[in-house]
Amino acid sequence: MKYSAFVISVFAGGSASAFAPTAFKTITRQDSTPLFAVKTKSDPSPSTSSRLKRTTPLTGWAKDNDIKVGGVEIVASNNAGLGLYSTQNLSANDIVIQVPTKLTLSVDSPTDYNAAMEKNLFSSDPKAYRNSPWWTALSIQLNYYDKVDSVNQLAGGVDIKPWIDSLPRAYDTPLHWSESSLDELQYRPMMEAVALQKRVWRKQYDDLVAASKEFSSRISYDDFVWGCETARSRAFSGAYSGSAFNPIPYATVTALVAVYIGLGIGTVEQAANGAALVICGSILKDFVFPKLLKAQKYVICPLIDMANHVGMGATGNVAFEYFSDGFSLSALDPGVQQGKEMFISYGPRNNDQLLQYYGFVEQNNVHDVYILPPIRQWNIEALEEACGRKVGPGRLEKLDRAGLLGFATNNLNTNTEAANSIGGVVLTRATGIDPAVIQALRALMSTDDEWDDSGEAIGNFAAEVSPANERAARTAVRRAMEMELESKATTIEEDENLLKMYKEGKGVDNEEVLAVLFRLEKKKLLQEAIRSMN
Numbered sequence: 265m266k267y268s269a270f271v272i273s274v275f276a277g278g279s280a281s282a283f284a285p286t287a288f289k290t291i292t293r294q295d296s297t298p299l300f301a302v303k304t305k306s307d308p309s310p311s312t313s314s315r316l317k318r319t320t321p322l323t324g325w326a327k328d329n330d331i332k333v334g335g336v337e338i339v340a341s342n343n344a345g346l347g348l349y350s351t352q353n354l355s356a357n358d359i360v361i362q363v364p365t366k367l368t369l370s371v372d373s374p375t376d377y378n379a380a381m382e383k384n385l386f387s388s389d390p391k392a393y394r395n396s397p398w399w400t401a402l403s404i405q406l407n408y409y410d411k412v413d414s415v416n417q418l419a420g421g422v423d424i425k426p427w428i429d430s431l432p433r434a435y436d437t438p439l440h441w442s443e444s445s446l447d448e449l450q451y452r453p454m455m456e457a458v459a460l461q462k463r464v465w466r467k468q469y470d471d472l473v474a475a476s477k478e479f480s481s482r483i484s485y486d487d488f489v490w491g492c493e494t495a496r497s498r499a500f501s502g503a504y505s506g507s508a509f510n511p512i513p514y515a516t517v518t519a520l521v522a523v524y525i526g527l528g529i530g531t532v533e534q535a536a537n538g539a540a541l542v543i544c545g546s547i548l549k550d551f552v553f554p555k556l557l558k559a560q561k562y563v564i565c566p567l568i569d570m571a572n573h574v575g576m577g578a579t580g581n582v583a584f585e586y587f588s589d590g591f592s593l594s595a596l597d598p599g600v601q602q603g604k605e606m607f608i609s610y611g612p613r614n615n616d617q618l619l620q621y622y623g624f625v626e627q628n629n630v631h632d633v634y635i636l637p638p639i640r641q642w643n644i645e646a647l648e649e650a651c652g653r654k655v656g657p658g659r660l661e662k663l664d665r666a667g668l669l670g671f672a673t674n675n676l677n678t679n680t681e682a683a684n685s686i687g688g689v690v691l692t693r694a695t696g697i698d699p700a701v702i703q704a705l706r707a708l709m710s711t712d713d714e715w716d717d718s719g720e721a722i723g724n725f726a727a728e729v730s731p732a733n734e735r736a737a738r739t740a741v742r743r744a745m746e747m748e749l750e751s752k753a754t755t756i757e758e759d760e761n762l763l764k765m766y767k768e769g770k771g772v773d774n775e776e777v778l779a780v781l782f783r784l785e786k787k788k789l790l791q792e793a794i795r796s797m798n
Contacts, residue, residue: 313340315340315345315346315430315432315433316338316340316346318429318430319338319346319430321426321429321430322426322427322429322430322566322567324426325424325426325427326566326567329364329367329422330364331361331362331363331364331367331566331567332361332362333360333361333362333567334360335350335351335352335354335358335360336348336349336350336351336360336361336593336606337349337351338570339605341605345432345572346570347570347571347572347605347606348360348570348571348572348580348593348605348606349603349604349605349606350600350601350602350603350604350605350606351602352602353599353600353601353602354595354599354600354601354606355595355599356595356596356597356598356599357594357595358594358595358599359592359593359594360580360593360594360595360606361567361568361592361593362585362588362590362591362592363565363566363567363568363590363591363592364589364590365584365589365590365591366418366419366420366422366589367416367419367422367424367427367565367566368563368564368565368566368591369402369405369406369409369563369564370561370562370563370564371398371401371402371405371561371562372559372560372561373397373398373559373560373561373562374395374559374560375394375395376393376394376396376398376401377394378393378401378405378418379418380408380416380417380418381393381401381404381405381408382394384408384412384413384478385404385408385412385476385478385479385482385483386475386476386478386479387476387478388475388476388477388478389475389476392471392472392475392476392479396468396472397468398495398499398501398560398562399492399495399496399499399562400468400472400492402491402492402494402495402499402562402564403488403490403491403492403494403495404472404479404483404491405491406428406431406490406491406494406495406564407482407483407487407488407490407491409424409425409428410428410487410491411482411483411487412482414428424566427566431494431498432494432497433490434490435490435493435497435623436623436774436775436778437493437619437620437621437622437623438454438458438619438620438775439458439461439462439489439493439620441458441775445773445775445776445779446458448776448779448780448783449779449782449783450752450753450754450783450786451782451783451786453616453635453684453688454616454619454620454782456685456686457616457620458620460685461620465488465489465492466485468488469485469488469489472488493621494564495562495564496621496622497621497622497623498564498569499562499563499564500562500563500565500582500610501560501561501562501563563591565582565591567593568582568591568593571593571606571607571608572605572607572608573607573608573609573610573613573618573622573626574607574608574609574626575609575612575613575626575629575630575631576609576630577607578596578607578608578609579595579596579599579600579604579605579606579607580593580594580595580596580600580606580607580608581593581594581595581596581608582608593606593608610622612631613626613629613631614629614631614632614633614692615629615632615782615785615786616633619778619782623778624778625778625781625782625785626785627781627785628785628788629693629785630693630694631692631693631694632692632693632785632786632789633690633691633692633693633789634690634691634692634786634789634790634793635684635688635689635690635691636688636689636690636691636744636745636748637670637686637688637689637748638669638670638671638686638687638688638689639663639668639669639670639689639701639704639705639708640660640664640669640670640672641670642744643744643747646743646747647708647709647740647743647744650739650740650742650743651709651736651739651740651743652736653709653711653736655708655709656710656711656712656715658715658720659707659708659710659715660708662707662720662722663704663707663708663722666704666722667687668700668701668703668704668722669687669704670686670687670688670689671685671686671687689701689744691745691789691790691793693789693792696793696796697741697793697797701741702737702738702741703722703725703726704722704725705736705737705738705740705741706725706728706729706733706734706736706737707722707725708737708740709733709736709737709740710725710729710733711733714729714730714733717729738797739797741797742794742797742798745790745793745794745797746794748790749787749790749791749794752783752787754783755787756784756787756788756791759780759783759784759787760784762780763777763780763781763784766780
């Protein structure tokens with residue numbers, strides 16, 4: 265089935281997100297194929313059996329509230345929790361789930377207006393809710409429907425308890441790990457990111473408690489954290505924040521144009537100009553202004569939120585259907601074979617984000633990153649020895665003024681999306697070392713002649729200066745990465761053997777496995793980068 269679609273926004277990891285899982289598209293399509301009812305399988309692993317049972321009432325609730333599902337079923341696997349699996353061969357663009365917008369929970373950012381939340385939890389200070397970060401506002405909504413009143417008046421009085429009950433009740437993320445378990449990550453940027461997350465979330469809760477007795481008497485800090493984790497791991501986002509298609513303005517304009525021309529009040533051209541203004545106004549309101557204002561909408565959608573993530577090769581896509589005012593999940597090219605899981609992409613998420621907010625690690629993640637210490641913390645003597653060159657006077661001072669050495673101390677802030685608070689050197693699997701770092705090391709390892717020829721200007725090292733200088737810069741980067749890898753408490757081989765042992769044994773905590781898997785992926789990324797510098 266063909267349709268016209270355009271991407272509204274992609275929720276990127278360190279900017280997502282991201283939040284939140286995946287970007288959505290807007291579909292301009294007026295026809296719809298009836299779909300089947302949702303199914304579940306009864307062969308879950310012990311860790312997910314309780315939640316699978318809680319999805320059973322979701323089936324009837326979905327059917328009663330015009331959620332259309334067909335071609336997929338909820339399945340519990342032994343290693344990935346619940347997911348959506350195809351019950352038939354699906355072709356590209358086949359829609360498997362359609363959910364009316366009114367049944368979703370959503371937040372507009374930077375300011376969200378929600379009459380129910382403001383009246384029932386923040387009547388004394390509505391701005392405390394309105395100005396909350398998106399994940400805080402969604403946590404408030406989730407807890408309200410879970411702890412206070414499960415009837416969503418904004419959805420026409422629909423009781424959403426079956427959906428809320430189907431949500432995870434606990435998350436195995438580093439937020440809940442002990443200090444010793446965090447140490448096992450062998451990766452300071454993640455430890456700092458989790459520490460920042462704890463501080464920011466605690467402050468958010470304390471501010472809400474100070475603003476509202478209704479909130480503090482009904483929602484505990486643990487409840488708040490549950491809501492935040494649910495929001496961070498299950499919401500998707502997009503820049504579109506206008507309304508769904510509303511035919512009333514167009515019908516009204518058509519009638520007025522007919523009257524205008526029929527009664528001879530004006531010319532056809534004048535009537536056409538008036539109609540064009542109305543149509544343009546609608547387009548501006550729904551599509552242009554939200555982008556100009558950088559407005560974001562974050563949505564948690566029943567059933568669609570069961571879809572799991574894959575970094576590359578997603579087989580499903582989440583979209584907003586403009587004309588039918590709903591969200592859909594459809595198959596991507598080349599389709600999904602019967603019995604296979606339908607994956608969506610949460611966006612280009614690295615393993616830091618996936619572990620911190622979703623509680624899993626993706627092996628060979630193409631979006632993964634490694635944050636090395638800033639250049640100011642590198643062992644300059646070791647670099648000089650590796651390169652056979654000495655760092656001349658003036659280089660470090662110029663690099664510091666150019667902001668290429670990183671920060672002397674942590675840049676403390678409240679942005680939980682920014683894990684690189686000290687300005688460390690960023691290495692990505694997709695693009696390798698940051699080009700600005702190579703530029704800095706060309707200048708740092710330059711001979712006196714190369715330094716003089718550049719006019720002692722760091723900007724003149726943006727491109728290769730000479731083959732010898734380029735070799736020195738790359739050697740310095742390689743040696744810095746080698747020392748980083750050598751500093752780890754365990755080797756790649758030891759971590760691989762540990763994982764094999766964990767798979768064969770019983771009674772191993774999930775966080776132990778995740779910690780080893782996480783640090784192993786980081787070391788492999790370092791190893792790849794070292795080889796690329798040879």
